[in-house]
Amino acid sequence: MVFYTRSRKGAAVAVITALAASAIVAAPASASAPRRRPWQDASYTPHPGDWRPYVLAPSSRDVKPASILKADPRQGKIEGRPESVLRGGGGSVRLTGAADRTGSPMLVIDFGKEVAGHVKVRVKGASSSRPGLRACFSESTRYMADEPGDNDGQGKIAPGCDTANIWNGFPGQPYTEDTDSHALPLDGKLPATVRDKQLRGGFRYVTLFLDGPGWVDVDGVSVDFTAASGQKDLDGYQGRFLSSDNLLNKIWYAGAYTVQINTGASDTAKSWPYVKGEGDHADAQVPFADPRKDVIYDGGKRDRIVWQGDLAVQAPVAYLSTNDVPAVENSLSSLAAQQLPDGYMPAESQVGQHNRDELRTYGEYVTWFVNNMHAHWLYTGDRSYLDKWWPALTKATAWLESVRAQDDKGLIAFDKAGSCGHYGYSDCGHETYVNALYVRNLAQMAELAKARGDAQAASTYAARSTSVKNAINDQLWDDKAGAYRLSREIPGAYPQDGNATAVLTGVADAERGERAMAYLRANNWDKYGSLTVSPKTPNASLPPFYAPLPSSFESDARLAGGDASGLDLIRTFWGHQLAEAPGTTFWEHMQPDGTPNLKQFSSLAHGWAAGPTITLTTRVLGVRPVTAGYSTWAVVPFAGDLTWAEGTVPTPRGGLAASWRKDRHGFRLTVRAPRGTGGRLAVPVTGSTRRVTLDGRTVWANGKATAHGVTITGGHVQIDGVGSGSHVLAAND
Secondary structure (H helix, E strand, O other), rough: OOOOOOOOOOOOOOOOOOOOOOOOOOOOOOOOOOOOOOOOOOOOOOOOOHHHHHOOOOOOOOOOOOEEEEEEEOOOOEEOHHHHHHOOOOOEEEEEOOHHHHHHOOOEEEEEEEEEEEEHHHHEEEEEOOOOEEEEEEOOOOOOOOOOOOOHHHHEEEEEOOOOOOOOOOOOOOOOOOOEEEEEEEOOOOOEEEOOOOOOEEEEEHHHHEOOOOOEEEEEEEEEEEOOOOOOOOOOOEEEEEOEEEEHHHHHHHHHHHHHHHHOOOOOOOOOOOOOOOOOOOOOOOOOOOOOOOOEOOOOOOOOOOOOOOHHHHHHHHHHOOOHHHHHHHOOOOOOHHOOOOOOOOOOOOOOOHHHHHOOOHHHHHHHHHHHHHHHHHHHHHHHHHHHHHHHHHHHHHHHHHHHHOOOOOOOOOOOOOOEEEOOOOOOOOEEEHHHHHHHHHHHHHHHHOOOOOOHHHHHHHHHHHHHHHHHHHHHHEEOOOOOOOEEEOOOOOOOHHHHHHOOOOOOOOOHHHHHHHHHHHEEEEOOOOOOOOOOOOOOOOOOOOOHHHHHHHHHHHHHHOOOOOHHHHHHHHHHHHHHOOOOOOOOOOOOOOOOOOOOOOOEEEHOOOHHHHHHHHHHHOOEEOOOHHHHEOOOOOOOOOEEEEEOOOOOOOEEEEEEEOEEEEEEEEEEEOOOOOEEEEOOOOOOEEEEEEEEEEEOOOEEEOOOOOOEEEEEEEEEEEEEEEEEEEEEE
16 A cells, blocks of 8 residues: 655635635534524534434535635636526526537536536536536645645646546546546537436535536536435434534544445446446446445545445444444445455455456455454344354354464465455554454354353353453563564554554453553654654554544544543644544544545545444443343443533344433443343542432442442442333442
């Protein structure tokens, strides 16, 4: 994988309607509530119960634009009011073309947020010599090719576009032909609404331009929003989160919306590579997916295929927000059906030749298949789905074990298997990261085997998990550095992923976990978050960058250990992305200078970056499933510098609602759990806490438990065996 950087454009653009690049159009408030605008108002104060204004998903599939970003006549003309296209009716704007598209006028329309679907243009009339009307798309202003030399020459060929083609105009390669703009046919009777025949899966800006002389009158533009086509109520989330922190709230909903943008019909994948001259399109069928149901692609714009590693984040986000279980299942099943006879599980949908060339590239992603199937069981409790894919799970785990068996020291390395591909760097060695993932896989398989009644298999998996865990600590922990090495082969690097996963998977004990997190804070943290490796790492093959997957691991690990800096990391890394266009979805990767890693080719709505949506629900609100389908659950909040949080988590038995408040009198947790469930409640206590009550009954006082099932752990008083219904656990100072 190659990474590029690019500085922000210096040239100013002519803005017709003033709109900051990060501002978006808020979802409409409910009829009974006043209209609030948390996305536009930096000083907005969140209010309990007022979660709808944060929702970015449209209420209608006919999405109108927010403003005109730019109207540049260049060598042509623009007559009339460009703003007339925003809502339709009440006038029109005339675009008059030049001799060719190089000098065509550019009308740049801003939808105010990332959207996906088919552009619709209301054409009022056109000259008898009808020019070609074309649409270009971009997720950001930074990589919108509005100057001839932009994007390696794209600006003079496809003005206003970023690129979604890995072969033409990939950063550093010359852009030689238009493979990104879409033709809007004007061959029918006018006036008429012209609908783009091609899907564009992710964009914020649409640029209309003409291909040749003549004029076109436009009096309306909109988008037929096709993302998440299986979700009937796009903005009526079943899962919610709200807190006293406006930025954290926006991050939660941006993560949920990113995964919605990534969700789409299974016949809208991209089949790489395009042949020379082939235009942008997304119309391939995902192999083995049910064509009647959605899948969750890695990115809306690209690669637009299903990936195991991305689903590790996307699936839990879907469970916790839209509850789009059918799309998750369709995605997981389509990947599982690709399993090879030896048990190896391909990382991605085998859609096109580019994907088929990577059939055995990513050994790491076999671990994510096991993880994803376990997560599905944990969140849904679907025994029939588990039983269906249990043989595939055992074969995949056996393949991983066969790789480990090739090492006389008991660790996995993928060099002999030819599967060294990695989410962020190439290393064929015996890594902390991959082996920690395998430790978790084995523990997950032990749990699943136990649930299926196979005690012997459960014992075998559990024993292997312990063995690999011990091998990691014996071979990869560097006590002098206070951190885990990248691998046996690269001992002088201490990466974010290996150290964060060692903590999350239980490889690290409490002391090592604390030291590993301290190492990352002291060495990897920089202006925009936590880098993959320290900039001081003496290895040229490991350039530092910001990766959302391990960054979400690190923030999660910090909050799990009671470290409030996990909130700082979320605010810094994900907050920076929201301060840049598209300002509503999260990026694939980020360079150390804070720019997207692949310039114009970057995906700026990439679901594997949505991890904080999970962490804010499971760590800050504190709601987590303990056994399958939330039959038992835990609500263990983390407050940090927040004063309140509330939310609802969808479960197979109905919503599990929780809220907590912190003030000078103590901490109060309220939970309403579905019938047939039960679990653990916990509240933080301090030296001034006098007593803890459950539904008014004292369960802990003067440092001692006064009721059965009450313990104090990690600064929390917790009580087990709480049943369904409504409960209040309060710590009183």
